[in-house]
Amino acid sequence: MSIINNIEKYVLAEIVGVLGKKTIDPDEDLLEQGIIDSLGLMKLITFMEETFSMKILDEEIIPENFQSLNSMASLVKLQSQA
Amino acid sequence: MSDYLLQHLLLHSAEKKPDKNAVLFKDKSVTYSELEHQSNILALTLQQMGINKGDRVGILLTKSIEQIVALFGILKAGAIYVPLDSTAPAVRVNYMIGHCGIKCLITTAGNLNALLSDSEEETVVNTVLLFGEALKEFPHKKIMLKSLPLNMKTAAATSEYLPIEASDTSPAYILHTSGSTGNPKGVAISHRNALTFVEMAANFFNADENDRFASQAPLHFDLSVFDIFVAVKCGATIVLLPEQLSTFPVKLAEYINKEQITVWNSVSSVLTLIADKGMLNLRCFDTLRLVHFSGDIMPVKYLRILTRYMNKASFYNIYGQTEANSSMCYPIEQIPDDDTWRIPVGRPFPNFEVFALRDNGELVVRPEDEGELFISSSTVALGYWDNMIMTNEKFVPDPRYPLAKKIVYKTGDLVRIDRNGEYVFTGRKDSMIKSRGYRVELGEIEAVLSSHPEIAIAVAFSVPDELIGNRISAIIVPTAPSAINKVEVAKYCATRLPKYMIPDGIEIRDHLPLTSTGKVDRKNLGTAVSL
Numbered sequence: 001m002s003i004i005n006n007i008e009k010y011v012l013a014e015i016v017g018v019l020g021k022k023t024i025d026p027d028e029d030l031l032e033q034g035i036i037d038s039l040g041l042m043k044l045i046t047f048m049e050e051t052f053s054m055k056i057l058d059e060e061i062i063p064e065n066f067q068s069l070n071s072m073a074s075l076v077k078l079q080s081q082a
Numbered sequence: 083m084s085d086y087l088l089q090h091l092l093l094h095s096a097e098k099k100p101d102k103n104a105v106l107f108k109d110k111s112v113t114y115s116e117l118e119h120q121s122n123i124l125a126l127t128l129q130q131m132g133i134n135k136g137d138r139v140g141i142l143l144t145k146s147i148e149q150i151v152a153l154f155g156i157l158k159a160g161a162i163y164v165p166l167d168s169t170a171p172a173v174r175v176n177y178m179i180g181h182c183g184i185k186c187l188i189t190t191a192g193n194l195n196a197l198l199s200d201s202e203e204e205t206v207v208n209t210v211l212l213f214g215e216a217l218k219e220f221p222h223k224k225i226m227l228k229s230l231p232l233n234m235k236t237a238a239a240t241s242e243y244l245p246i247e248a249s250d251t252s253p254a255y256i257l258h259t260s261g262s263t264g265n266p267k268g269v270a271i272s273h274r275n276a277l278t279f280v281e282m283a284a285n286f287f288n289a290d291e292n293d294r295f296a297s298q299a300p301l302h303f304d305l306s307v308f309d310i311f312v313a314v315k316c317g318a319t320i321v322l323l324p325e326q327l328s329t330f331p332v333k334l335a336e337y338i339n340k341e342q343i344t345v346w347n348s349v350s351s352v353l354t355l356i357a358d359k360g361m362l363n364l365r366c367f368d369t370l371r372l373v374h375f376s377g378d379i380m381p382v383k384y385l386r387i388l389t390r391y392m393n394k395a396s397f398y399n400i401y402g403q404t405e406a407n408s409s410m411c412y413p414i415e416q417i418p419d420d421d422t423w424r425i426p427v428g429r430p431f432p433n434f435e436v437f438a439l440r441d442n443g444e445l446v447v448r449p450e451d452e453g454e455l456f457i458s459s460s461t462v463a464l465g466y467w468d469n470m471i472m473t474n475e476k477f478v479p480d481p482r483y484p485l486a487k488k489i490v491y492k493t494g495d496l497v498r499i500d501r502n503g504e505y506v507f508t509g510r511k512d513s514m515i516k517s518r519g520y521r522v523e524l525g526e527i528e529a530v531l532s533s534h535p536e537i538a539i540a541v542a543f544s545v546p547d548e549l550i551g552n553r554i555s556a557i558i559v560p561t562a563p564s565a566i567n568k569v570e571v572a573k574y575c576a577t578r579l580p581k582y583m584i585p586d587g588i589e590i591r592d593h594l595p596l597t598s599t600g601k602v603d604r605k606n607l608g609t610a611v612s613l
Binding site: 013031032034036037038039041042058059061062063 | 169325326327328329330331332333355359360361518549550569581582586
C-alpha cells in the first residue's frame with residue numbers, strides 16, 4: 001500500500017468526523033476543514049511514527065506538514081531519504 | 083462614565099481611544115472607532131430586518147473581526163447573541179437554533195452552505211445575514227437573505243440604529259454546555275452578570291490599554307467573555323488566534339512571542355501542549371505578564387516548564403463555570419517538588435462568596451470535610467434557557483438563608499478546604515467530566531448512542547489523560563450480534579455530537595459488567611477499552 005493510501009485509510013477510519021467520506025483527495029486541505037484538530041493530530045503523529053518507523057520532531061509539527069495527505073506523505077519520504 | 087450594558091464598554095473606549103487598535107486578526111485590524119461604527123451599521127441592519135429587543139441572533143462564524151462586530155451589533159440592537167460552533171454537527175446547531183428560537187443567523191456563505199447541506203431536516207432559521215459575497219444561487223426560498231460587505235471600514239451609515247431601552251438584568255448572551263439528557267443546555271447570562279465579572283477582573287488583574295489579550299477560546303466558550311469584554315473595557319487590543327494555529331504547539335508559542343501577547347487565558351490542555359511540544363527555548367516571552375489556566379487539572383511538570391520560560395508572567399489557576407463565570411483563583415507562587423501536587427482552585431474573587439455543604443447539610447469547615455460547592459454573586463446567571471426544571475435544580479435559594487429570595491448556583495463540584503484555607507477540587511456529584519477543558523455530560527453521550535436503532539444499551543466513561551484531562555470511551559451492546567460496527571458508531575456520533583464528545587475508544591460487547599445489585603458496574607469499565 002502506498003504511503004498516501006495508508007494515511008488516508010487511517011484518517012478515514014480513526015479521525016472521526018469525516019462524514020460520509022469514502023476517499024480523500026491527496027491535496028484536500030484537512031486543516032481548513034477542521035478534519036484534523038489537536039487531538040486528531042496527536043493520534044495521527046503516533047500512527048505515522050509507528051507505521052513508518054519514524055520520529056516526528058516538535059519542529060516538524062507545523063501546518064505545512066499536515067495540511068493534506070500529500071504533505072504528510074512528503075514528510076514521510078523526506079525522513080526516509082535522510 | 084458608567085457601563086450599564088455590555089455595549090457601553092465599547093462606546094466608552096471608542097470615545098476615549100478612537101484610533102487605538104481594538105481587534106487584530108492575521109493582517110487585518112480595526113480601531114475602536116471603526117468597531118463602534120461597524121457594529122452600529124450591523125445593529126441598524128438587524129433592526130431593518132425586523133430584529134427587536136430580546137430576539138435571539140445566532141453567530142455562526144469562525145474567528146474573525148466580523149465575529150466581534152456581530153457580537154456588539156447584536157447587543158446594540160437590543161438582541162441576545164448566541165454563539166454557535168461552526169465545527170459542530172448540523173443536527174446540534176439546528177437544535178440550538180430551534181431551542182433558543184434564533185430569529186436571525188449571522189454567518190458566511192461557506193458556513194451556511196455547510197449547515198444547510200448537512201441538515202437532515204430543514205433548518206428552522208428564517209432570516210440570514212451573510213458577511214462577504216452574496217450567494218449566486220440560493221434554493222431555500224423560505225429563508226430571507228441579506229449580505230453585508232466583509233470590510234465595512236468605508237461604509238457610511240445612512241441612518242442611526244434605534245437606541246434600545248434595556249434593563250441590565252436582561253439576557254445579553256446564551257452559551258451552551260453539555261446536558262445530561264442528550265441535548266445541550268443554554269445558559270442565559272445578563273448584562274449585569276457579565277459586567278460584574280468584567281469590572282472585577284479588569285481591576286483584579288490590573289488590565290490596561292497597553293495589554294494585548296490573546297483570544298484563543300472560541301466565542302461559544304465562556305473564557306471568551308474575559309478575553310473580549312475585559313480588553314474592550316480597558317481599551318486594550320484583542321489579538322484573535324486563528325483556529326488552525328491552536329492545533330500546533332510550535333505555532334502557538336510563536337504567536338505569543340510575535341504578537342507580543344501580555345494576557346493569555348486558556349484551558350490547561352492548550353498550555354500543556356505548548357509546554358510539551360512548543361519548543362519554548364526558541365522563543366522570548368518577555369511581554370507576557372499574565373497566564374490563566376482553567377478547565378482541567380494542570381499537571382505540575384508542565385506548569386514547571388511554562389513558568390521557567392514564561393518567567394515574567396504571573397500564573398493563576400482559574401476556577402469557574404459558565405453559570406457563574408470564574409469565581410475563584412489560585413495564584414501560583416511556589417511549585418512544590420512533588421509532581422502529584424494538585425493545584426488548589428484557591429479562594430473566591432472579591433465579589434464572590436463560595437461555600438460548601440456536606441451531605442448532612444452542614445458547612446464544610448475542617449480540612450477532612452468534603453462537600454458540594456455553592457456560588458453566590460451577582461455573576462450567577464439567569465438560568466437555563468427554556469428549561470425551568472433544570473434551572474430550579476441548579477439555581478437554588480441560598481440554603482443558609484431560606485427565607486430570603488437569594489439565589490445561589492449549585493455547582494455539583496465536590497471540594498474540600500486544605501490546611502492553608504484554599505479550596506481543592508475533589509470530584510463531581512454526577513457523571514460530568516472535563517475533556518480538553520470542555521464540560522462533558524457522559525449521560526449526553528449515552529443518550530445519543532442509545533438513540534441508534536441498532537444499539538440496545540450504551541455506557542460512556544472517562545479515562546484520565548495527562549494532556550487533555552480525560553479521554554472518553556464507550557461500551558455498547560448491539561440489539562443483535564454484528565448489528566453495528568465501531569466505525570458506524572463513530573460516524574453516528576459525529577453527526578450528533580461535537581468532536582470533543584465523540585468517544586476515542588468504542589468497544590462492542592454482548593453484555594455490560596453488572597454489580598451485584600444489577601446496576602452497570604462503572605468502576606470496572608475503565609480498564610476495559612484499549613484506546
